[in-house]
Amino acid sequence: MPLKKTQPPSDDKRWKLINAAMRRHGYHRSALIEVLHAVQDAFGFLEDEALEYVADNLTLPPSMVYGVATFYHFFTLKPKGEHACVICTGTACYIKGAGDIIDEIQDKFGVGPGETSQDGKFSLLTARCVGACSLAPAVVYDGEVAGHQTPEDVIKTIQEWFGNDT
Amino acid sequence: MIPDELNEMAEEHSQKQNSFAHRIHVCAAAGCRSSGGEKVASAFEDEIKERGQTEKIAVKRTGCMGLCAEGPMVIVYPDETIYGKVSPADVAEIIDSLDGSPVERLSLDSEMPFFSEQTQVVLENAGRTEPESLEDYIVAEGYSGLITAITEMTPDEVVNEMTKSGLRGRGGGGFPTGLKWSTVAKADGDKKYVVCNADEGDPGAFMDRSVLESDPHRIIEGMAIAAYAVGADHGYVYLRAEYPLAIERLKKAIRQAKRAGFLGTEICDTQFDFSIEIRLGAGAFVCGEETALMASIEGRRGQPRPRPPYPANYGLWGFPTLINNVETLGNVPTILRKGGEWFASIGTDDSKGTKVFALAGRIVNTGLVEVPMGITLREIIFDIGGGIPGGGNFKALQTGGPSGGCIPAQYLDMPVDYGSLAKVGSIMGSGGMIVMDDSSCMVDVAKYFMDFCRTESCGKCIPCRAGTPQMHKILTKITNGEATHRDLDILKDLCDLVENTSLCGLGQTSANPVKSTLKYFEEEYIAHIEQGECPAGVCKFKRTGEVINGCSS
Known part of the structure; x- marks a missing residue:
C-alpha cells in the first residue's frame, strides 16, 4: 500500500x-x-x-x-450555508404537513430543497426520515432535532438566523 | 472476563444502585432528547446537588421508555411512578414528592394499556438501564447468553437453539434465522463475517435506532453469539449516518466491551475471537438490500446484484457472510439466556416471539411498543395506541414503508403475523405503523411512496429505474385531476411489470403501495379521474373546470 x-x-x-x-x-x-x-x-x-x-x-x-x-445522498459536492435546516419528509412527517413547511419556506425565502440562500446564511435540506416519527413533523436545525414543528416555527427560527433583517 | 468476575461486578454494581433511596430515570433517547429530556436530567442533577442529596437520590439517563408522545418521560424507582411531559420547572416538585405521594398532574397510569399490554424481549432493558453503562447491562444479565454459548455450548447447539426458537428475520423478509445461521455455519470459507444491518431506511420506522440508542450492548452480544455459531471472527455494523446518537453510543459500547474482554481475542478464556467495526451508510435506501449493503461496506456504490449466490455462501469479499437485522440480533441474547422453547411459546404458529412496532401518524400514543405476534391491529391501534386524536375516523394503516401497503378498517381484527399481513397485500416490514385518518388521500400517499422509490432507485435495472418515474408521472396526473381511465390501466400494467421484472426488493415491492390502495380505495382514484375531486381534500387540482382530453402535460 x-x-x-x-x-x-x-x-x-x-x-x-x-x-x-x-x-x-x-x-x-x-x-x-x-x-x-x-x-x-x-x-x-x-x-x-x-x-x-x-x-x-x-x-x-x-x-x-x-x-x-x-x-449517496448524504454526500454533497456543494458548500452548505452557515446554518442548515433539514426538513424530515418521512411518511409520518409527510402526512402531518412537512410539505407545507417546505412550501412556506420556499415562498418566504425563495430557497428550495437542496438550495442555499444567496448570502450563504442557510441551506434548506430534506431528509428521507430522521427517525423522529413520533414527533412529526420533525425539523433538524443545525443538528438539533425539534418535534411538532409548524411552518411558523420554522420561519421564526430561520429569521433568527438572518438576525431578523428580512 | 470470566463468569465469576462478571457476577462480582454485577453484585457490586447492584448494591451501589440499591443504596439510593430513589432512582430517577430520565429518558435520554433521541425522541425525548428532542423534547428537552437532557435539560430535565441536568435540572434533576443540579437540584439534587443543591439539596445535598446526592447520596440518597440517583439520576440515570436511560434508553427509550416508548411513549414518545409524552416526552420527556421520567420514571422514579423503586416506586415505578411514571411521569410524562416533564419540564425543568417540575423538577423541584417531583423531588419534594419522593417520600410522599406522586405529583398527580404529571403522572401517567402505569396500568394504562400502553404499558400493561406489552411483552418486552428486545426492549426489556429500555428505560431501565443506562445505555452508556456496561455495568447496568451486566446487572440486567447481559453477556450471560454469550458466556453460556461460548463456554458451555458447541456452535451447532447454538444454531439449534435458534432453530428451536422459531425466530424469523425482523428486517422485513421474515426468513427463518436458524436456517440462515446453519447455512453460513456449513458454508466453506477461510474467513466468515457477521453483519448487522442497521440501515433502517423505511420512513416511519425507528425501532432499530431506538434499540441501538437504548441498549447497544445487546446488539454487540447478539453479534458475538452469531459469530460463534457460524464461525466468524469479524463483524460489521452498517449504520445510518443519520443517527448520530446511535453511532456515538454504539462506539462507546464497543470500546467498553473490548476493555471488559467481550470483544477481542480469546474471549472469556476460550478460543473464540471476535471484533466489530462500524461502517456508516450515506443515505441510500437501497443499501438495506443485503447485496447492496455489502457493496457499500466494500466501499462501492450501493447497487444490488442478482441472487444466488446468496451472501451466506458468497458475501463480503466473496466470503460466507451472515446478515441479520438489529432487532433480530436483539432477540438473540435473551433466547440464549431463556432458551429457544421459551421464545417459541410466545406468538403464533408461523410467527414466534414478539415484534417491536413504531407507532406514528394520526394516533394518540406515538412511540415504540413491543407486542407478542398474533395480537390484532385493533388492539395495537386503539388499546395500546389510544386511538385517533381529535375524534377522527380511522382510514388505513400503512405498514412496511415503501415496500408495504395500506390496510383498511375492515382488517382491523386481523392478527399481526407474517402470513396475515402478506395475505392482505402488505408486509410486516421492519415494523413502522403509520395510522391515517380521513385527512389523508390514498392516491397522494401512493404518490408519496412512488416518489420515494423513484428517487431511491439505484439505476441498475431498467424496470425499476424507468418504471418508477413512469408510475409516479401517472399518479401525479391523477392527483392533478388530469388523468383518464386509460392512465389507470397503464398504471396497473406497470405495477405488474415492475414487480415481476426488477432485480431487487426495492423495485419488486415498489408497486405495493399503489396496488394496495387501488385494491381497497379504488373509488378515490375514480373520484380524482371522473369528478376531478379529492375526497380527502389534499390534492390541489390544476384543472379549473375545463375538460382536458387525456393529454398529459
Whole structure:
C-alpha cells in the first residue's frame, strides 16, 4: 500500500484528519466511504481537489470516487450555508404537513430543497426520515432535532438566523 | 472476563444502585432528547446537588421508555411512578414528592394499556438501564447468553437453539434465522463475517435506532453469539449516518466491551475471537438490500446484484457472510439466556416471539411498543395506541414503508403475523405503523411512496429505474385531476411489470403501495379521474373546470 503518495492540496490542518482516517483503514480501497465521511465532517462538503486527493491515496480511479460521492445522498459536492435546516419528509412527517413547511419556506425565502440562500446564511435540506416519527413533523436545525414543528416555527427560527433583517 | 468476575461486578454494581433511596430515570433517547429530556436530567442533577442529596437520590439517563408522545418521560424507582411531559420547572416538585405521594398532574397510569399490554424481549432493558453503562447491562444479565454459548455450548447447539426458537428475520423478509445461521455455519470459507444491518431506511420506522440508542450492548452480544455459531471472527455494523446518537453510543459500547474482554481475542478464556467495526451508510435506501449493503461496506456504490449466490455462501469479499437485522440480533441474547422453547411459546404458529412496532401518524400514543405476534391491529391501534386524536375516523394503516401497503378498517381484527399481513397485500416490514385518518388521500400517499422509490432507485435495472418515474408521472396526473381511465390501466400494467421484472426488493415491492390502495380505495382514484375531486381534500387540482382530453402535460 502506498504511503503518502501525494501531498495534501493545501497546508490546511484539516487534511491531517483525512490522512488519519485513511491510515486507520490501511489505505484500503474499501475505506472510501469512511474517508469521504471524514472529508465531509472536516470540510462540510466534498471539493473536487479532496476527491482527487482521496482517489490518489487509495489508488482508486477518480471516476470511481466521483461515482460513489454522487451515488449517496448524504454526500454533497456543494458548500452548505452557515446554518442548515433539514426538513424530515418521512411518511409520518409527510402526512402531518412537512410539505407545507417546505412550501412556506420556499415562498418566504425563495430557497428550495437542496438550495442555499444567496448570502450563504442557510441551506434548506430534506431528509428521507430522521427517525423522529413520533414527533412529526420533525425539523433538524443545525443538528438539533425539534418535534411538532409548524411552518411558523420554522420561519421564526430561520429569521433568527438572518438576525431578523428580512 | 470470566463468569465469576462478571457476577462480582454485577453484585457490586447492584448494591451501589440499591443504596439510593430513589432512582430517577430520565429518558435520554433521541425522541425525548428532542423534547428537552437532557435539560430535565441536568435540572434533576443540579437540584439534587443543591439539596445535598446526592447520596440518597440517583439520576440515570436511560434508553427509550416508548411513549414518545409524552416526552420527556421520567420514571422514579423503586416506586415505578411514571411521569410524562416533564419540564425543568417540575423538577423541584417531583423531588419534594419522593417520600410522599406522586405529583398527580404529571403522572401517567402505569396500568394504562400502553404499558400493561406489552411483552418486552428486545426492549426489556429500555428505560431501565443506562445505555452508556456496561455495568447496568451486566446487572440486567447481559453477556450471560454469550458466556453460556461460548463456554458451555458447541456452535451447532447454538444454531439449534435458534432453530428451536422459531425466530424469523425482523428486517422485513421474515426468513427463518436458524436456517440462515446453519447455512453460513456449513458454508466453506477461510474467513466468515457477521453483519448487522442497521440501515433502517423505511420512513416511519425507528425501532432499530431506538434499540441501538437504548441498549447497544445487546446488539454487540447478539453479534458475538452469531459469530460463534457460524464461525466468524469479524463483524460489521452498517449504520445510518443519520443517527448520530446511535453511532456515538454504539462506539462507546464497543470500546467498553473490548476493555471488559467481550470483544477481542480469546474471549472469556476460550478460543473464540471476535471484533466489530462500524461502517456508516450515506443515505441510500437501497443499501438495506443485503447485496447492496455489502457493496457499500466494500466501499462501492450501493447497487444490488442478482441472487444466488446468496451472501451466506458468497458475501463480503466473496466470503460466507451472515446478515441479520438489529432487532433480530436483539432477540438473540435473551433466547440464549431463556432458551429457544421459551421464545417459541410466545406468538403464533408461523410467527414466534414478539415484534417491536413504531407507532406514528394520526394516533394518540406515538412511540415504540413491543407486542407478542398474533395480537390484532385493533388492539395495537386503539388499546395500546389510544386511538385517533381529535375524534377522527380511522382510514388505513400503512405498514412496511415503501415496500408495504395500506390496510383498511375492515382488517382491523386481523392478527399481526407474517402470513396475515402478506395475505392482505402488505408486509410486516421492519415494523413502522403509520395510522391515517380521513385527512389523508390514498392516491397522494401512493404518490408519496412512488416518489420515494423513484428517487431511491439505484439505476441498475431498467424496470425499476424507468418504471418508477413512469408510475409516479401517472399518479401525479391523477392527483392533478388530469388523468383518464386509460392512465389507470397503464398504471396497473406497470405495477405488474415492475414487480415481476426488477432485480431487487426495492423495485419488486415498489408497486405495493399503489396496488394496495387501488385494491381497497379504488373509488378515490375514480373520484380524482371522473369528478376531478379529492375526497380527502389534499390534492390541489390544476384543472379549473375545463375538460382536458387525456393529454398529459
